[in-house]
Each structure stands twice: as structure tokens, then as C-alpha cells.
Amino acid sequence: MSTRCKTGLMLKARVRADLKVYGDAIAVLQKYSIAALSALEGPGSFKKGQELAERARLAYGVSRQKLEDHIAAHGCE
Numbered sequence: 001m002s003t004r005c006k007t008g009l010m011l012k013a014r015v016r017a018d019l020k021v022y023g024d025a026i027a028v029l030q031k032y033s034i035a036a037l038s039a040l041e042g043p044g045s046f047k048k049g050q051e052l053a054e055r056a057r058l059a060y061g062v063s064r065q066k067l068e069d070h071i072a073a074h075g076c077e
């Protein structure tokens, strides 16, 4: 993988950051079951967590697509 292109590096860093956010959101959902969250924090909490995870997944997909598009257009990898 080339390290010459600053834009490519920036986009890769963005993908890594978004993937971490997504991974963290999934980890939270896996840690707390629906029942536990419903009992402790109300029935909306798990749904909120799912929405956060879904948003993080979409953000990750967008940043990954941007990186792929850049590599395809720029040929920097």
C-alpha cells in the first residue's frame, strides 16, 4: 500500500475511525441484551443503540466507498 498520497491516507484514517465507531456500537449492543436494557433503561434504549449502530454502519460504508472511489480515480494504491 502506497503512503505517498495524503488524500488516500486521510481517507484510510477516516475509514479506520468510522469502523472503530461502528465496532464500538456493535460491542455495546452485544454487551447488553434487549431484556436487560428494557429493564434498566427503558424499552427505547436498545432501539436507540440499534439506530446509533446503523448510522455508524452507514458512515463506515460511505467513508469506505470514498476511499475506493479515490483509489480507483487516483490509482494511488
Ligand SMILES: [Zn+2]
Binding pocket: 005, 006, 007, 008, 070, 071, 074, 075, 076
Ligand atoms: Zn490518492
